[in-house]
Structures are given as structure tokens and as C-alpha cells.
Amino acid sequence: MTAVATAREVAVPRRLSVGLGSGTILQPLNSSMIAVAIVGIGAHFGSTTGTAWVISGLYIATAVAAPTAGRLGSLFGARRVYLAGLALIAVGAVAGALAPGLGWLIAARVLLGLGTATQYPTAMTIVREYADRHDAAPRTAIATLTACAQVVVALGPTVGGLLVGAFGWQSIMWVNLPVVAISAIWVLAVAPPDSPRGDGTRGGGLWRSLDPVGTALFVVGTSTLMLFLLSLTSTPRWWTAAVAVAASVAFVIWETRCETPFIDVRALAANRVLTATLVRTLVTYTAFYCIFFGLPQWLQGGRGLTPAAAGLVMLPVAGVGVGSTMIASRLYGRHGARPTLLVGTAGLLTGGLLLALAYDSATPVWALLLVAAILGIPNGFNNMANQNLVNSSTVAAEVGTAIGMYRTIQYVGANLAAVAIEVTMQGGPGDAGLHRTGAVIAVIGATLLAGVLFSRSLRAH
Template identity: 65%
Template sequence: MSVIVTDTVSTRQNRSVPFRVSGSVATGSILQPLNSSMIAVAIVGIAAQFGSSSGITWVISGLYIATAVAAPMAGKLGALLGARRVYLGGLALVSLGSIVGILAPTVGWLIFSRIIVGIGTATQYPNAMTMIRGYSERYGAQPRTAITTLSVCSQSVVALGPALGGLLVGAFGWHSIMWVNLPIAALSAVMVTRFATVGSVRRVPASRRQLLRSLDLVGVLLFLVLISSTMLFLLSLTTGPAWWLLPVWALALAAFAQWERRADEPFIDVRALARNRALSATLARTLLTYAAFYCVYFGIPQWLQYSRGMSATQAGLTMLPVAGVGVLTTMLASRTYGRHGARRTLTVGTCSLLVGGVLLALVEDSTAPILVLLLVAGVLGIPNGFNNIGNQNLVSSVTSVEEVGTAIGMYRTVQYIGANLATAVLATTSGDIIGDDGLHRTGWFIAAVGFILLVGVLTSRSMGDRPRASVHPLEEKPGLSA
């Protein structure tokens, strides 16, 4: 993937993307983290209604598989058809899936609804980033503060999800985590339609055949098999490893790489990805970061309910410090990135992850005072802000405006793979019921991930010690409306 940079920074690029633009596109981006994290406190109620069958795990994993596959595709569609159009289409899918989930008579229908919601939420973040970069390049504004807004409204909301979900489930039952999507989607649609009127340059295909060729449907199908086999294998580790999926995965990987190398318009340009070491390293770092991230947000609420006897509401409220600290550190991390670059930003984030894992392993147990629990939760909120800002700004800085939607989609894909990996880790370290010993083992896993990431950040040659040079603004052209 190409990098469009300049060594000089114009005075126009000292301005930021207006909040009316970044705030409007950020409204829909909170849907994915809410739906991925609220389920942590709702799953007990869902199991009580439908029974503790193996299908319950698909209520969580179905959304991740759907979103992991759909996110890069959503970015590609946004570049072809217009980011705002695809963004709004995704909001419609979220609303449809939520209504199906509210009315679901069986766990199968609930899983289906979560898949629809997952596909819908996959469209928001990649196309929000495309619209922000489009505005940035058209008007010469720097996108860093807008990326901070996106991060606060999406990634930090993951920490808020258990608290909000706990309140909703405690007051209205598990169905409430579905109907809460409806007013958010409606509000987002109004704001994006009103304020996000400028997006990236879109390349409208001349015909339907050209559109299908540009979408690279064979590449998409192979990518679907590749990601699905990856996620399904990780999911199988919670019960019994499905070893037959490994040769399927290997064949899908080989076929996907071979096809994409030869495709005229590849879904994912694997050659450019191999050349862009900064992007490849960032995606690998993101995978490990989110594996640890979701161990915290899946593991602690369940431990609080099983081992400390808390209700869903109490468990959610105990996770509030993670959300609050995450929001504050996201803003602080944005300043750190602006002054010192990605390396120092990620160093703070990975060190905090290491310390938080050690505290979880050594301090937390079912007899610990609530103040200790809150303090540890606060420490675990620090890496949320710094790692997200460092990694997302790196993705933005090393891709062009036409590529950033697909690249951010890939970023989200590895995030969801990390979530499924976390599920497998928790099954290995804690089993079906998370007790004190299981929580401690999970803490050591998080600490080990933090140490590996820290070493990688300090020794990396693919990130600068200062922020990347500013994106060179494109000439203003008609038809930029997305």
C-alpha cells in the first residue's frame, strides 16, 4: 500500500477536522463495541432462557466472525460507492438485526440476529475513517484529533459496555441490549446525513460488471473461508479442538494469497501489504493487544458474578473505572502521539498492560476489598487509550485515502480474531467458571502479552520516533460527496 506524505506541513494542516464531522461519524462507531461488550453481562440471562447449550457461545462468536469478514469489505465498498452511503446502509442492517433479536424465539434466531448486527456494525468504523481522511485531504486538516474522537467513541465504549449492559439487563432483561441499538442507529443516521457531507474521492464503476470485478468476489469468498476457519478453530478450543480446520485454513490461506497476487483489482493487495512493514507490524501488534484486551472485558465481569456473587449491574459498575480511565488516557495519548510519535505512545500502553496483568495475577481474589478491585480496573484502562491511539494513527499515516478504509477494516478483523482468541485463552486458563486461580492465570497471560509487545515496540524498525509527516492534500475535485 502506498504512502502519500510530504516533508513540509502547510499552515492549513494545523487545523483539525471539525467536531461536527468527526462527532457525527463517531456516533455509529459506538455500536460495534457496545454490542461486543454488553453481551458479557447478558450471556448469563440468555443461557437461563434458552438453556446452557453449546449454541450460546455462538451468540458471542457469531457477531465477531461476521464483523471480521465484513469489515474490510465495507471499507472497499465505501471506496467504490461512497463511504456515507455504505455507512448508512450498515445502520439499516443494525436496526434490522436488533429487531430480529428482540423477537427471537430460539437461540438460533438470536445467533442469526447477531450475525446481521455484526455485518451492519462492520461498516461504521472503516467508512468513518474514510470520511475523515477525505475531509482532511480536501481541506488540508490534520486527522489526529478526529481519530481521537473515533477512538473515544468506539474503543473506550468497550469498557463502558459492561456497565451500561449491566444496568440495562438488571432493569429490563437481556433483550434490552438489542433494542438500545435502535435509537443510537436513528440518531447516527440523522447526524451523518446532516453533517458528514464530504467524504473521500470515490471511484464509481462504469457498469455492474465492473463493480463486481472491482469487488474481487473470488478474493472475498476465499477471505471468508480463511477468516471463518480461523475463528471456528479458535472457538473449538473452548470445547475440543477441531483439528480438521487446520488444513482447511492452510489451503484457504495459500489460495487467497495466490489469487490476490494475480488479481487485477485485489480485495486485499497482499504484495503491497508485505512491502508495507509498518502496516503489517501494526496489525500483528493489534492482534495480541486485543487478545489481552478482551481477556479483561470478558473475564473480569464473569469472575465478579461467579466468584464474588455480584449481580450483572454490580459487575458492570465495577468495570466503570476501565471506561473512565480509557477515555482520559485516549485524550492524553493523542497529545503524546502528536508530540512524541507512535513509539513512546505504544511504550506507555504496553507497559501499562504488563503492570495491569501482574496486578490481576497477584492482587485480585474473591476476598479483596472493592477499592482494590476498582484501582486494578483503573490501571487496566490505561493501555486501552494509548495502544488504540498509537496503532490507529499508524494505520492512517501509512495508507492513502483510498486504502485507509480497507486497512482499518483489516485492523478491525484482527481485533475480532483477538476477541475469539481471548475466548480460547479464558477457556484454557479458567474453564467454564472463572475462579480466583483462573483469574490469576489470565493475569499472567496478559502480563506476558504486555512484555512481548513492549519488546516489539522498543526494537521495531518500522515506526518512527516522531509522528509521520502530514498527508499531502489532494486537489479539490467535484463529486467528493460520499
């Protein structure tokens, strides 16, 4: 047995990966529970005007902060930044629960978004540093982190509904505090202390390392892009698109000339595997959120199910997603990225075709559960392959920023999906809308499948 084979058989300890996962669940928890609390929030403040920003504020903040969190983790220490993010979540939770007005609640949700943005990138950095130090494979730890998020996405609406029904909408804010406390104690106990940081994190060296100009341009470009995509569902704000383009061009120009760039765009352009993975991730998550947002709308508006029943029908998407994550982890370890992605993209194509051609308001519930289970397959396989590719194509110091970009692209995909659903569901979430949404998912699945089959960058992975 070779030394390489032996190293691959050594896994990151489960206590470390699960401990880190205890904090990463806070982002999907806060993004999924809010769906069942919006009605109560509107009633409490006497108006539904602006309540959409209670949801969008967290998504935008998470999208723009995730790469920054990864960079801060490499500068100050991933464990320190992970714990600082937990503290920010606690502040946002208390501020939101006690908010005297809707504007204060939106600001609190932004704080929650900033805090929850730190956990996944820094957790990946901690895992990668541990794996490099101990000659271990990070694959099973990545699977654990992914599974933690998927379980909470599945249970979030149910947990939120129980809390709101029993204690009011403020309870979805208060519930963050015990999770934060448990996660902080757990991470302090199992995560290795951060190594000492050099002079680059002091004074002017720190300021240069942070690349404030590049970071500011990235924040402006990403946030205005998100605002533009969100506006397409009602009245397009074209000026935000213009600002996004201008900021993005300025960002690329600045980063190519900066001595210590926030995101090394030259290296990113040269790293074909990472670039291709991020593009594939954007398209994949657009399809995933078309399923996650579109199918429940049809189940209630077209199939006539209650919100609780629709939530139960959606459970196989997440449940199968967790199981497929574990299977995909083994498949990736034995055969690499291409077979793993082939299963994921084929599942996406199959599920999309079923929604487009075979399902309508007369479809029995067992058949709805079947297609929900099929739609859970691509989530696990595509996630595992793409996240492992991000990890394998970057060094330890860069993996936090890279996985932060992965998360940013995930939420851009969510907003693209919202636009796609708005177009495909015109006239209401009836059977015709479901068929159009399914067709979009099928086209995306077919495109991704062809890309995986003919990709040159996947040959060595």
C-alpha cells in the first residue's frame, strides 16, 4: 500500500467536522424558518410593505460577506473568525427579537447574514488546515458539513412553524442563542487553536492584506447585482445593473494591479478547474432553487395542498439529499469528480423532465413523493463533487475565500431562480407553470450533463 493511499484512508475526526457543522446550520436555519414567520411579522408591524427585505437582507449580506469571511479567516485565524461570527449572530438575534420597527428587524437580519456568512468558509479552512497538518483526507468532513446544512434546510420550516405557533415570530430569533452557545463551546473544545499570525496582520500590513478597495468594489458589485436580480420580479432597477457592471469592471482592473488582491483574478483565470466549478455551481444552484422555491408554490397553488402538507411532500428532496451526499462522498473518493457529477446532472435532467411532461394537479401523492425523492439525488452528488473540486484546486490559505465565492454564487443562483420562477409561473402556479419550470430544470440538467461529459478540466479529477 502506498503512502498516498494510506493518507487518503485517514479522515478528519468526526467530532471536529460535526462541531464545526453545529455553527454552519445557522445560515440554513435562519433562511428557512423565516418563510413561516413573514405573515406574523407583517401583522405585528401592521404592514406587509418591506417584509420581502426581511428575507432578502439576509441573503444579500451572506452573499457579499462569505468571501470576505474566508479571507479574514486566513489573516486572523479561522477559529477566531468563526467564533466572532457566532458573536455577531447572537447580537443580531437579540436585536431582531427586540426590534421596535420593521427597519430595525431588517438591519438585524443583515447582521445575522454577516454572522452566518463566516461559519462555512472558516469551517472549510479549519478542516483543510487540519487535513494538511495530519496528512488526512477532508472528503468525509466536507460531506458532514454538507449534510448538516441539508438536514436543517429540510427541518427549518417545520421547526419554525412550531416555534411561531407556540411563541410568536420572535422565537425564530431567540432560538439562535442556544445554538450559538453550544456551537461556541463545541468549537473551542475540538478545533485546534489558530497558529500565530505574522506582521501582515498588524497596522499597515493588515490594511494592505485586507485590500479595502478591492473588497469595497466586490461588495458594491455583488450587492447591486443581487438587488437588480431581485427587482426583476417586479419593477426592474436598471441603474443597479449599470452600477454592478461598472463596479465589476473596476474590481477586475484593481485586482490585477493590487499587490495583495482580495481575489486574485489572474490566478482565478489561470485556475481552469476552479473557474469551471464556480460556473457550474451557479447553473446548478439556479436549477436547485427552481425546485426548492417553485415546487412548493405549485403544490399549494396548483395541487391544492396545505402549507404543512406541501412541506411534508418536500421532505424527500432534503432526506434523499442527505443520503446521496454520503453515497456521493464514497463515489468521489473512489472514482473522482466526473462520475459523481454525471449521477447528479442525470438526476437533475430526469427530475426536470418528469415535472415538465408527467405531472399535473391529478398526480397522486405517492408519485409526488417519488419525484421529490428523485430531485433530492442531484443536490447531494453535485454538491459533493463541486465542493471537493473547490477544495482540491486551491491551497489551504485560499480555500476559505474560494468556498466563500462558492457560497456567493449559490445565492446569486437563488435570485436567478426567483426570476425564472416569476417568468415560468406567470398566470399563477398551475400545471402550465409547473411544466415550464420543469422544462427550465431539464434544459439546465442537459446542459450540465453535456458539460461534464466533454469537460477537459475534469480529466485529472
